[in-house]
Amino acid sequence: MSVRSDWTLEIMVEQARDLCATETGREAVIDVLRHINSGKSPFRGGRQLVKLLQVALTTAEPVEGDEVTQRLRDGIDYAEGRAFKQDMEDRYPLFRKKRSDIDLEFVVRSLEASIEYWIGVGGKFLAETPSATGAELLAHVQGFRQELPFMDAPEDRPGRYRLVRGRAETAEWIKAVLADRVDIEDVDAAGRRIAMSPDALAVLASDETGKVLLQAAELKRRQEGLAELRAVVEDPRSSEPEIHKVLEGQLWIFGGRYVGKARRRRFVEGDEVDIPLVRPDGSLCVIELKKAKVPVVTRYRNSWVVSAEVDKAISQASNYLVGLDENRQQILADHTVDTRRANAIVLIGHPEFEPKVTETTINEVFRIRTAESSRVEVLTYKELLDAAERSLEPVTR
Numbered sequence: 187m188s189v190r191s192d193w194t195l196e197i198m199v200e201q202a203r204d205l206c207a208t209e210t211g212r213e214a215v216i217d218v219l220r221h222i223n224s225g226k227s228p229f230r231g232g233r234q235l236v237k238l239l240q241v242a243l244t245t246a247e248p249v250e251g252d253e254v255t256q257r258l259r260d261g262i263d264y265a266e267g268r269a270f271k272q273d274m275e276d277r278y279p280l281f282r283k284k285r286s287d288i289d290l291e292f293v294v295r296s297l298e299a300s301i302e303y304w305i306g307v308g309g310k311f312l313a314e315t316p317s318a319t320g321a322e323l324l325a326h327v328q329g330f331r332q333e334l335p336f337m338d339a340p341e342d343r344p345g346r347y348r349l350v351r352g353r354a355e356t357a358e359w360i361k362a363v364l365a366d367r368v369d370i371e372d373v374d375a376a377g378r379r380i381a382m383s384p385d386a387l388a389v390l391a392s393d394e395t396g397k398v399l400l401q402a403a404e405l406k407r408r409q410e411g412l413a414e415l416r417a418v419v420e421d422p423r424s425s426e427p428e429i430h431k432v433l434e435g436q437l438w439i440f441g442g443r444y445v446g447k448a449r450r451r452r453f454v455e456g457d458e459v460d461i462p463l464v465r466p467d468g469s470l471c472v473i474e475l476k477k478a479k480v481p482v483v484t485r486y487r488n489s490w491v492v493s494a495e496v497d498k499a500i501s502q503a504s505n506y507l508v509g510l511d512e513n514r515q516q517i518l519a520d521h522t523v524d525t526r527r528a529n530a531i532v533l534i535g536h537p538e539f540e541p542k543v544t545e546t547t548i549n550e551v552f553r554i555r556t557a558e559s560s561r562v563e564v565l566t567y568k569e570l571l572d573a574a575e576r577s578l579e580p581v582t583r
Contacts, residue, residue, distance in 0.1 A: 189265050191231030194274055196222050198264070201278060202242075202257040206250055214245035215258070236265055240427040405578065411436040412574055419567040420538060422479040429567075430460060430475050437463065439574040440531075444471065453517045453525065454509035462523075470510065470523050472530040474503045478567050482535035483543055483551050490547055492555045496534055496564060500555070503530035503562045529561045536567050 199218050206212035218238045224230050243258040257278070263269040304327060311326050312318060318326075411432075418424050418432045433439070437447060440463060448462035448470065461473035481493045492500075510517065510525035517525050537545035545568065552564045 188267070189231040189233060189235055190267060191222055191229040191235055191265065193229070194271055195261055195264055196229060198257050198261050198274060198278065199239075202246075202254045202261070205253045205257075206246070207254075208249045211242075211246040211250040211254060214242040215254075218242050218261075231265065236262060237425075237428070239265060240425060244425060244427060408436070408438060408578060412439070412571065412578070415439070416571050419478045419536060419571065422539065424478060426475055426477055429478065433475070434461070437461070439570060440471075440473070441573075441577070448521070448523055450521065453521065453523070454506075454513050457506050457509050459506055464523065467527075468522065468524045470525050470528040472503060472506050472510075472528060474499060474506070474530055474532045476532065476534035478534075478536040479539045480535055482540065482566065483548055490543065490551050492551055492564070496532070496552075496555070499532045499534055500559055500562050500564065503532050504559065506530060507561055529563070532562060532564045533567055533570060534564065538568070 196219070199215060199222065203212055203215040203219065206215060218235070221235055221238050222229055239258060239262045243255060243262065246254050246258060260269055260274060260277070264271075264274055307327060307330065308323055311323060315322070415429075415432045415436055418429055437444070443465060444463040445466050446464055448464050451460070451462055452458045453462075453470075459472045460475045463471040463473060465471065476495070476499050480495050482496050483490045484493045485491075507528055507530055510528045514525045517523055535548070537543070537548055540548060545566075548566060549569060552566070552569075556563045
C-alpha cells in the first residue's frame, strides 16, 4: 500500500504541533514534519512517515488533548488512504475559514439521488406487495444494506454500478460451507469473493480437490503471517501499534476458541480495547497488547515476581472488565455481545529481551500471577507464537 504525503497532511500535522501543550508531544509531532519536508520532492512519504505518525500518537495520547490526538489519528488514516481529502479539509478546516458551498451542494445532490433511489425501491415493492405493512417495507429496504458489500461495476456498462439481490444470502451459505469444511481464516472475504464470481462458485460446489488447494493456500498464508509477526515482535524497535497492525491480520493465532473479532473496540465510554474477540456463545475476550521489549519480571527477596509494567497492564485489563460488567445489559442490547463472562489476555514481553532470566521462569511467574487474577491471563509473545506454530505442525504431516 502506497503512503500519501501532501500539503493537506502537512497542514494537519502543523495544526497538531501548534495545539500541543507539552514539549514532549510537540517534539514527536515535529519529527513527523521534519520527515515530510526532508525529501527531494515537496512531500516525503513512505512507511517511515506512518511509523513516525504512530510514534507521535503514542507519545501524545497520555499528555495531549483530543484536538492533537484526533489530528494524528486522522493523519495516519489519510496517509494510508482510509480517509478522504475533502473530509480532512472540511473537518478542521485546513485551507479556509468558511465551510465549502461546493461540498454542501455535493452532499445535497448525493442525498437527493439516494432518496430518489429508495423511493423507487419502496414503490416497486409496494406495487408488487400492496398489502405489505410498514415493518415489512422497512425490512425489505434493510435487506439491501446486506447486499452493499457485493456491489460491482459491470464492464459492459461504464459509468453504472450494479446491486444484485441474493448475493448476501449466497455468501452466507458459502461461509457456512467454508467454516465447516475448509480451514480458512478470513471466511467473510472468501465468501464475498466467491459469491461475486459464478465460476469460482461452480468450482467450490463441484470440486473436492479445490478444497484441498484452499487448505494448502491457507496453510501457506498462516506460515507467512506467523513469520512476519515473529519478525516484528523480535525487533526491539517495534512499537505497540506496529505489533497491533500485524497481529490484526493473524487472529487465528489465538486458536479455535473464538469465532472472530467484534465489530467495535469501544463498548464503554473512555475505554478502547486493542482486540475484542468473540467466542461462539457471544461472550467477549479482550486482548491487551503491550511492547515486547519491556522488563516482565523482577527479583523480590529470593523469588521472581512480575514487574511493575506487567502489574500495570493487568490492572488496565481488569479495569476494562469492570467497565464491561457495569454496562453489560446495555452492551448486550445495543451490540449483542455478552460481556458478563468477559475475560482478558495481556500480551507483553519476550524472553529474548530478558537475558538474565530463563523462559521457563518467566512462564512460571506469569502462571502464578494469572492464578491470582482469574479473569486476566498473561502471556509472553513467544509463548503465543510458539503455540500457534505447533498448531500448524499436524496439518503439514
